Amino acid sequence: MSEILLEIKDLEVQYLTMDATIRAVNGLSLILNRGETLGVVGETGAGKTTLALSIMQLLPKKIGRIVGGCIEFAGQSLLNASAKAMRSVRGDEIAMIFQDPMTSLNPVMTIGDQIAEMIELHSTDKNKKEISVKVDELLEVVGIPATRKAEYPHQFSGGMRQRVVIAIALACNPTLLIADEPTTALDVTIQAQVLEMMEDLKTRLNTSMLLITHDLGVVAAMCDSVAVMYAGRIIEYGTVEQIFDSPRHPYTIGLLNAIPNLENKSHRLIPIEGLMPNPALLPIGCSFHPRCKKCMEICRRQNPINFDDAGHRVACHLYFSNTEDT
Amino acid sequence: MENIILELRNLKKYFPTPHGVLHAVDDISLSINRGQTLGLVGESGCGKSTIGRTILRLIEPTSGEIYFEGQNITDIPKSQFKSMRKHMQFIFQDPYSSINPRLTVSQSIAEPLIVNKLASSKSELNELVLHYMEMVGLDSRLASAYPHELDGGRRQRIGIARALSVEPKFIICDEPVSALDVSIQAQILNLVQDLQEQLNLTYIFVTHNLSVVKHISNEIAVMYLGQLVEKCQAEELFERPMHPYTRALLSAILLPSPKSRNKKREILRGEITSPINPTPGCRFAKRCNYATAACVGESYELRDMGGDHMTSCIRVISGELKWD
Numbered sequence: 001m002s003e004i005l006l007e008i009k010d011l012e013v014q015y016l017t018m019d020a021t022i023r024a025v026n027g028l029s030l031i032l033n034r035g036e037t038l039g040v041v042g043e044t045g046a047g048k049t050t051l052a053l054s055i056m057q058l059l060p061k062k063i064g065r066i067v068g069g070c071i072e073f074a075g076q077s078l079l080n081a082s083a084k085a086m087r088s089v090r091g092d093e094i095a096m097i098f099q100d101p102m103t104s105l106n107p108v109m110t111i112g113d114q115i116a117e118m119i120e121l122h123s124t125d126k127n128k129k130e131i132s133v134k135v136d137e138l139l140e141v142v143g144i145p146a147t148r149k150a151e152y153p154h155q156f157s158g159g160m161r162q163r164v165v166i167a168i169a170l171a172c173n174p175t176l177l178i179a180d181e182p183t184t185a186l187d188v189t190i191q192a193q194v195l196e197m198m199e200d201l202k203t204r205l206n207t208s209m210l211l212i213t214h215d216l217g218v219v220a221a222m223c224d225s226v227a228v229m230y231a232g233r234i235i236e237y238g239t240v241e242q243i244f245d246s247p248r249h250p251y252t253i254g255l256l257n258a259i260p261n262l263e264n265k266s267h268r269l270i271p272i273e274g275l276m277p278n279p280a281l282l283p284i285g286c287s288f289h290p291r292c293k294k295c296m297e298i299c300r301r302q303n304p305i306n307f308d309d310a311g312h313r314v315a316c317h318l319y320f321s322n323t324e325d326t
Numbered sequence: 327m328e329n330i331i332l333e334l335r336n337l338k339k340y341f342p343t344p345h346g347v348l349h350a351v352d353d354i355s356l357s358i359n360r361g362q363t364l365g366l367v368g369e370s371g372c373g374k375s376t377i378g379r380t381i382l383r384l385i386e387p388t389s390g391e392i393y394f395e396g397q398n399i400t401d402i403p404k405s406q407f408k409s410m411r412k413h414m415q416f417i418f419q420d421p422y423s424s425i426n427p428r429l430t431v432s433q434s435i436a437e438p439l440i441v442n443k444l445a446s447s448k449s450e451l452n453e454l455v456l457h458y459m460e461m462v463g464l465d466s467r468l469a470s471a472y473p474h475e476l477d478g479g480r481r482q483r484i485g486i487a488r489a490l491s492v493e494p495k496f497i498i499c500d501e502p503v504s505a506l507d508v509s510i511q512a513q514i515l516n517l518v519q520d521l522q523e524q525l526n527l528t529y530i531f532v533t534h535n536l537s538v539v540k541h542i543s544n545e546i547a548v549m550y551l552g553q554l555v556e557k558c559q560a561e562e563l564f565e566r567p568m569h570p571y572t573r574a575l576l577s578a579i580l581l582p583s584p585k586s587r588n589k590k591r592e593i594l595r596g597e598i599t600s601p602i603n604p605t606p607g608c609r610f611a612k613r614c615n616y617a618t619a620a621c622v623g624e625s626y627e628l629r630d631m632g633g634d635h636m637t638s639c640i641r642v643i644s645g646e647l648k649w650d
Contacts, residue, residue: 157598188369188575188578189369189578192591214508215580217581220580240584241584244583255508256582258508259508260538260542261541262540269512
């Protein structure tokens with residue numbers, strides 16, 4: 001069996017606001033193996049980014065808190081780690097690429113200095129010259145000429161900025177890379193360039209990756225396995241082939257039907273009726289039941305557990321034929 | 327021709343900048359038939375939104391002519407142009423910033439009706455507002471809700487209702503679904519198509535999403551740095567793309583199917599070049615995997631390659647470059 005790198009069990013995350021408790025993540029469990037790319041798909045508000053921030057322990061202080069479950073990285077619990085230990089995990093072990101390269105870079109620092117900063121903080125034994133050599137190397141790796149390292153973020157295009165962000169993330173050879181919508185802000189041809197580079201780097205450096213996106217096309221192109229999120233839970237998990245070729249959960253099927261298909265022209269799309277539930281007022285039972293066309297009586301009462309078939313897991317009552325009578 | 331509702335002839339829009347002249351829209355000619363949808367595709371900065379805004383004269387064209395129902399609307403004085411806008415409307419990209427947050431849903435939809443004096447009494451106005459709300463699928467109980475209480479899809483429906491309320495013949499949809507989630511995107515695309523059938527509307531549908539544009543358009547025009555590089559029927563574009571840029575765009579689409587992973591992708595070099603003071607010649611040449619010396623120096627125009635399939639690639643036109 002392959003080695004487990006990241007294991008999350010029954011994670012629950014809440015945000016406390018003045019008037020409500022927002023349940024962003026509700027009993028989420030997932031496993032990421034070493035060297036694997038796991039895609040986390042879901043729509044706005046599904047809890048994808050909250051998941052990433054929980055792993056990194058970067059939830060907004062006071063408002064966001066983890067109320068249950070555990071996160072283990074390489075056998076060690078991240079939830080019990082001290083702030084100091086977490087600081088060395090971040091960057092060294094787990095690095096993150098954020099969605100918007102325009103806002104995740106410091107506008108008043110040259111890109112060379114921003115990459116160097118990362119190396120200085122994490123490998124204190126390196127002298128200035130070694131750091132500078134490493135910066136040149138990293139820029140080379142992401143396809144930016146080293147001669148541009150004295151330039152500022154505004155002098156670069158969106159695609160180039162995202163390359164800088166990737167260079168920073170890779171600076172300390174992390175074991176796990178969390179990429180939160182890394183190409184959403186980019187044009188298609190630039191997206192193709194960046195994805196190709198990420199794929200190439202991943203194989204070369206043997207990095208594991210958690211790829212968070214709402215774009216099913218990106219997932220199909222990049223990932224080994226897929227977790228579909230809805231209202232803070234993973235409702236379906238499997239290999240890319242299992243998810244795209246034989247989706248099981250009505251939500252996953254609905255998502256795939258809602259995308260205009262390039263191959264066969266159908267006149268009408270089949271949208272999923274209704275909206276994502278308000279995370280402050282989650283429905284009782286399965287959180288998808290108000291939008292589900294196959295909703296049964298039990299769905300309104302009981303939250304489904306996972307139905308497991310050769311690693312293809314789906315949280316839906318439809319697959320427990322016996323439970324309908326109970 | 328009688329059936330043509332909108333025609334652009336050599337439309338240009340240049341913006342002066344401190345570094346030179348920015349050619350946002352450079353010599354574009356095209357026409358749209360009544361009841362049809364023209365998809366306008368291209369990457370950020372290629373001038374697709376500028377075309378839309380220039381047609382409605384939200385910005386004034388530098389040169390060229392715009393004909394609407396056979397009438398040249400380029401030199402109508404601004405003061406009189408307001409009445410033309412009743413026939414031509416705009417649906418904006420971002421439903422979060424294009425709607426006044428301080429007006430309720432019904433006030434927002436009533437605004438264009440009041441401005442254009444389309445209701446003779448208060449009760450008629452209310453009736454019309456409810457009529458358009460129903461048309462776009464907004465529940466009447468939302469009439470007094472404010473935009474912040476609604477999700478992106480419903481907000482976009484307000485934008486659509488506002489555009490429809492003056493009974494236009496022609497609507498420019500500028501990326502109307504790109505800010506929305508896929509399940510909501512499908513609802514809005516269906517609505518836009520249903521309305522076209524019901525009201526015989528003509529659309530220019532501006533987008534960067536090729537799957538969406540194929541789904542919704544009859545004809546597609548591909549833009550690169552202010553110019554058209556290819557134009558043909560929607561199906562034809564996907565079956566027989568001619569311009570190297572179109573081919574690269576199509577190859578960059580990621581299909582939601584793991585089988586497409588083995589497909590050979592054509593990756594473009596470099597990034598979009600600057601539209602400021604462009605040099606003559608094919609503007610795509612610097613990134614093109616097939617460019618030769620002949621592509622630089624002289625400017626080329628769209629040529630019909632048969633069956634209304636137009637391309638501007640000189641190597642394709644000359645027959646030098648063939649795809650299998």
